[in-house]
Amino acid sequence: MKAAKSFLQELRSNTAGNTLAMAGMAMFPLAAMIGGGVDVSRIYLVQTRLQQACDAGALAGRRQMGSGTWTANSNAANTAARNMFKANFDTDAFGSYDGAYAFTENAGTVTGVATVKVDMAVMQMFGFGTKNVAVECDASMSIPNTDVMFVLDTTGSMNCPDTGSTYCSNNGNTEASNARIRGLRSAVKCFYETLAKRNSSEDCGSTPAAGSENTAHLRFGFVPYSTNVNVGKLLPNDFIADRWTYQSREAITRAENVIVDYTPGTPYLYGSTFYYDGGWSGRSTVETHYNVRNRNACSDLQPEDYDDMSGSEGAPYGHSTWTSGDDQITRWYTDVNGTRYDYSTSYSSRQDRCRIRLRTRDLVERREYRQINSPVYEQQQVFSRYDYKPVTFDVSGLKAGGSTWNDSIDLPVGNEGLDTGVTWDGCIEERQTVRTSNFSPIPVAAYDLDIDRVPTTGDPATQWGPLLDTAVWGRYNSYGSRTTSTVSTASNLSRNFSYTCTNEARKLQRWDTPSDFDAYLDDLDAIGSTYHDIGLIWGARLLSPTGIFESENAASASGGAIDRHLIFMTDGDTVTSSTQYTSYGVEWYDRRRTSASSAPSSNDLTSQVNSRFLAMCNAIKNKNITLWVVSFGNGVSAGSITNLRNCATSGKFYNASNSAELLANFRSIANDISQLRLTN
Template sequence: MPSRSTVLTSARSSMAALARDKRGNTLAIIAASLIPLAGMVGGGVDLSRMYIVKTRLQHACDAGALAGRKQMGGGTWAFNSYAARTAAERFFDANIQASPYGAASVTRSFTESAGKVTGTASATLPMTLMRVLGKTTETLSVTCDAEMRLPNTDVMFVLDTTGSMGSKAVSTDSQTKMQALKSAVKCFYEIVARLDTAENCAGGAPSGGTSSTVQIRFGFMPYATNVNVGKLLPTSFIADSWPYQSREAQFTTSTSTTWTQGSATETGSPNIQQGSTSGWSTISTTYDVTSSWCSSQVPPDGEINYTGSPSTQNYQEGSGNPRTTTWETQQDGWRYEYRASYRSSDDRCRIQRRSRDVVVTRYWTRTDTGTETTTQTFNRWRYAQITHNISGLKNGTSWNNSVSLPIGYQGAARSLTWDGCIEERQTVSQSSYSPIPSGAKDLDIDLVPNSGDPSTLWGPALPGAIFARDVQYYWSELDRNEALTTADYYNNVPYYCPEEAKKLQSWPTASTFESYVDGLTPNGNTYHDIGLLWGARFISPTGIFRSENEYTSQGGEIERHLIFMTDGEACTGDTDYAAYGFPWLDRRTTDPSSAPTGGCLTTGTITQQVNARTQAICTAVKNKNITLWVIWFGASSTTIEGMMQSCATPGRYFAARNATDLQNTFRSIADQISQLRLTR
């Protein structure tokens, strides 16, 4: 056996050899790096697991937030025992495994504030190979939120406010159709504007409003036989004169002259014509006088007294103005002649007198100035289409509420109040308006009026100016002729003007919105075309309100929605004073050679025109990239519902049979307009 020293020496030799051998070094290095290498590989595996689990948590959190916000709709988080929170939790659970990739303690929590649903989720993931480095678990957390975030949005309500809206849709409804409409519109506002009204809407009360960076505007176009838009337009859009089926007074004219007299001036010398002479008579005898003295006692011959104003004998006036008036005056009297006789024998002086009958003629002239006065006396009325000056409604860039027209008693001025309804501009009568003819300027949504072209202007509706000729009891074609008479004809034609429309505007105060909606009143017949036409004008980005509608004040794009709701088919009357005048006499939309007829659905030439024009306007609206929502509110009607469905943007037609249906319909539209978007 080798000795101990021999073994040690051999070992030292082996180790020295190993130290000098490179293969031995590599083996040692590999052995030393196995532990950190295992940690690095394990870290990559665990990091991948962490990424996958966190992604799954995020997806589940997002799904829950979206589901919760959608369930919440326009209501509140706590509504129906926190149904929205329950929906959020269920969707989270459905989108993640109970123990994803071995994770444990998965938690989720969803809350709401100002309409935004916020979620947090976490999970604890056990580590695998990283345990060798002392890392046994990792807690992963995510957050998410979702809210109804509208784009810049304009909503124009075109609402039927005709008389039938005052009745119930079905006998089981507790509200009239008008009451149901008001409720539905307020709840629509709650969903879109995120502001609470006094209405008891399904889903609870909203709060928080919309983002200040988003423009949300609502406009209203109530309609019946007409629309009330006139005072919302610039004064230059309304004509200064307009033809009405009215009357004008005809007068008998007489002229009189009042003369102002000048000063009378005597011309020439008086003409004295002497008549018979009386005998001489002694008037005095004087003695003891001289001859010269006697001669001095003879007075001059007596003259006729010419005092007093000149009389008007042989009166003669000149022509023209001023005029010269000449005349002569005659005065009768006595002229006295005297003589003196001197007798020298006794120095006696005798004075004698005799008288003569004379006529004195004097001549005068005077220049008179005349003032002519023309007097008109009422003679009769002319009943016809009369063009009246209505410029008195304008007060610079603002409006007066009344205008005076000479249609009162015997042609006196009568003040007529203007409520704001209008008469449409130039149109043509055709059976179809596809395409819209160039002459139908009323159907051109975007045509901006030109004060130099009267065919592009609108006129004010003035029912007080309308006289229906002699048609109080029956109609006749003869009644279309103008009438000349002293009679006062019918001046109370059927007329209905709805609540004034509202241009697109923000409604930051719910009470203001409510107050306007509550003011809507049912009255009048149904003319869909005029309501839809003006609703389109008020929302169009390229028309009369382009400067207000094309972009937001910050230059942002706008999504546009027109909601057209009606409870009935078109119903017209040949005596309705509406947007196209007095139909029986004006015949602007119907054949002027035959009597127009009213009716409902498709009966009557006026009704057929309303339907044709409505379809043309529907097409024009859709061609402007405006989403046209149409709601039919009432019992099923195949014909009218077919027309309404073809009017709407595809997929945007709804039929509501009762008050509950109507509110659900408006709610559905509001939810679709309010696009659900993730904000984180």
């Protein structure tokens, strides 16, 4: 008994083998922890891949929708969303099953919902069976802070039909029913609808989604261009020079004794004329004589006829003046009323009676007076001739303070050098340039190609000049040939050059009122030749964040960064002429960018325009501005297409053969400018 008790006591106090029992008991919670980790990892992986597929589907659907509607093209956007989802998630992946997904759209935002089921692999032992995994996603097209500058070709050829290959220069300066300029207006309005989410007057095939109006910094600017650009009145007064040189004329005078007055002479009666006023009175007997022997004796008794001019002299009238030699002769008339007395006799031999009879008639004496006035001389300068040549004029009178301008100025270019009103429509002459064919790099002294140089007040090399066509003359010699020599003549020469000025450009601004945007485009006129360089130069200047409008362009109102886009559209090759008044003067006479020693040919000028255009393309792209280039119509040569393609930012060149394609191009650009993003 004692031995048995001792064994049990020893067994109780012996701890050998306890670890194994405890390890066996710990296996259950450890299995739960490891199994839970495995299943949670599977759920997380499924959820992550499901979210990625949902996001991809929403983005694909929103991109397919573009600026159109969700249901357009047989629900193509929804189809694209579903296909993208399926391409990114297999519903059997990772043990998932019973997958479901759907995409909807509201106010421009695409929303996706996706669900799958996942069976637990380990946690089923602990009573956890199936897990439902669900995700949501949203995608929308949003506008970052954006500035868009349109540089639009508004040359005469934009009046031509938008289809066909028949040559057309300007369609008689009348818009065809399907004119390219009309297609351009439509495309830009639809671009506005797409980007600004506001309805224009154009039928763009869809309506911007309600409630999607842009609240970001979004501005549009315009530079219509042809031979010139109309930007002058957008500039501060200090950016325009006070004095500018024009191909004009100067009146030349000579000293001469000039009659400035006359010393009055003494009036004198030069002569008189008489005329009757009314008819004769009836004859009446005024005397009767008897015992008159015969008729002759009776006649001897007849009084003499006479005129009684005792009436008062009337007021002078009929004044006139002329010169004879240097004398001035003044003439005038007066009238004096009187009576003509006319006597006759009547004789009776039977009674030896002689009667004296009288009739009267009113008489007017017209007296002519004259006065000879002696000249008073003074030596003066008088007109002699015109010298047709370059003339520097003070044009500061156009400045009205700040950025306000007068529309005209008086210059001494009128008849015989008199001041006459010269109007300014806003087109400008460019500042200093250089004569070169090498623009890589752009010469430092070529201020005209410097996008950001701010003019220095008082330094005309850095400033611009007003383009004043009515102050400009070409000139030609006695053989009718153009010449750069001074031409002296008293005649008014004809202006042997042509001139056009485009519609006024617009700085970058918000266009929250669609009717204002529409009205600007509707007013664009197509006229003039094609000078691509000047349009691009000013598009860059008005868009640059570091140039003449830095204070307006550097950042958004909140200080945020801005995406900048320049859209350049043209319908043709460069077209130049040496007889046009351009931003570099009348090219034949001024020769500011071609050889000074010979007249430029059209080839010379075209080469200059193209070289400067391409130099400006590179300068714009170097400023981190996206440069979109659109060629419009079938009239653009292969060489110009190459230049336009090289001008554009890589992948940003479009070629539209008609208005429908142009609209599609502009809409595509707008969609690319919009940023596709996930909103949830």
